[in-house]
Amino acid sequence: xxxxxxxxxxxxxxxxxxxxxRCHQTENHRYxxxxxQDPGHGLRLIHYSYGVKDTDKGEVSDGYSxxxxxxxxxxxxxxxxxxxxxxxxxxxxxxxxxxxxxxGSGTRLTVV
Amino acid sequence: xxxxxQDPGPLSVPEGAIVSLNCTYSNSAFQYFMWYRQYxxxxxxxxxxxxxxxxxxxxxxxxxxxxxxKYISLFIRDSQPSDSxxxxxxxxxxxxxKLTFGGGTRVLVKP
Numbered sequence: 001x002x003x004x005x006x007x008x009x010x011x012x013x014x015x016x017x018x019x020x021x022r023c024h025q026t027e028n029h030r031y032x033x034x035x036x037q038d039p040g041h042g043l044r045l046i047h048y049s050y051g052v053k054d055t056d057k058g059e060v061s062d063g064y065s066x067x068x069x070x071x072x073x074x075x076x077x078x079x080x081x082x083x084x085x086x087x088x089x090x091x092x093x094x095x096x097x098x099x100x101x102x103x104g105s106g107t108r109l110t111v112v
Numbered sequence: 113x114x115x116x117x118q119d120p121g122p123l124s125v126p127e128g129a130i131v132s133l134n135c136t137y138s139n140s141a142f143q144y145f146m147w148y149r150q151y152x153x154x155x156x157x158x159x160x161x162x163x164x165x166x167x168x169x170x171x172x173x174x175x176x177x178x179x180x181x182k183y184i185s186l187f188i189r190d191s192q193p194s195d196s197x198x199x200x201x202x203x204x205x206x207x208x209x210k211l212t213f214g215g216g217t218r219v220l221v222k223p
Contacts, residue, residue, distance in 0.1 A: 033210075040120075042200065042215035043156070058210070090155055100146060101202075101211060103155030 003027040006091050006104035013111055019078040021107050023091030025071075031094045032074040033101065034058075034066065036087040043090065049074055081111045115139055118201055118214030127223050131188035135201035135214045138182065142212075144204035145177050147186045149197045150216065156200055160186065191221045 003026045013019050023032060034046040035058075045058030047066040055066050063085060065077045078085055088108050092101040118135045125131055133147075144163045148156035160175040162168045168175045176185040184203075188195055201214040 040215070042118075043213040045210060048210060092155075100158040100161055101156075103157070105155050106153070 004091060004093055004102055004104045006089075006107050008107060009105065010108045011110070013081050013109070015082060015111055016080050019081050019109065019111075021076045021089055021091075021109070023074045023076070023104060025074075025093045027093060027095070027102070028071060029093040029095040030071075032068065033092040033094075034064075034074070034076045035090045035092065036060065036085075037090060037106075038087050046076065046089075078109075081109075083111050085109065086111045113138060114215075115212050116201060116203055116214040119217055120215055122218040122220055124220045124222060125191055127191060127193060127221055129191050129221075131186075131191050131195065131219055131221070133186040133188075133199050133201075133217050133219070135184050135203075136182055137184070137203055137212075139205070140179075140182065141205045142182075142203040145175070145184050146202040146204070146211070147173075147175055148200045148202055148213075150200060151197045159199075188219075193221050193223050195219065196221050 005024045007022045033048040035043045037043050044060045046064050049055045049068040067075045088106050090106050091104040094101045116137045147160045149159045150156040162175050165177050165179045172189045174187040198216040198218045200216040202211045204211050
């Protein structure tokens with residue numbers, strides 16, 4: 001995926017442990033987003049960022065926190081992972097005046 | 113009620129058929145309309161983008177928007193097995209920059 005990388009691609013973790021997912025972009029885009037995708041629910045926005053240190057909640061933000069200390073990196077942290085957070089997580093980016101998103105390849109997270 | 117509704121399918125068609133996909137939305141503030149294609153185990157990729165009522169064509173793909181009915185459609189002509197994927201509609205409000213997605217329709221084009 002051009003200019004956007006997610007890591008790790010796959011992760012299995014235990015209930016109660018903290019987990020951090022990373023999104024890295026080389027496009028210098030202002031906006032970054034974290035979505036989760038689940039069967040029957042489609043893509044749901046967790047958190048988004050509109051600039052360095054500027055973040056806001058999406059529709060399913062409980063149990064998640066984010067940080068953006070530099071333009072290129074947007075971190076998603078599950079503070080204490082639960083089985084309900086087993087999902088595929090997608091990061092997306094968009095530029096100012098650019099209404100289309102570019103998505104990463106996703107992180108498949110399993111909480112056991 | 114979800115802001116954007118989309119039939120989950122699956123929609124199975126023979127190769128060469130026309131695929132017809134649609135979404136309805138509830139909020140008249142939505143101004144920009146997109147279709148994304150997502151292959152299995154991949155991220156969504158932008159297919160079509162429009163901001164006005166009417167039709168927009170790009171090769172075998174036609175996006176149609178009817179703002180008065182709050183209804184958007186995607187047509188795929190001469191469908192190919194490589195078109196087998198999940199298609200997601202996505203809508204953007206005029207203010208802010210957060211996309212709202214439909215749940216996606218899975219399409220299978222059989223050779």
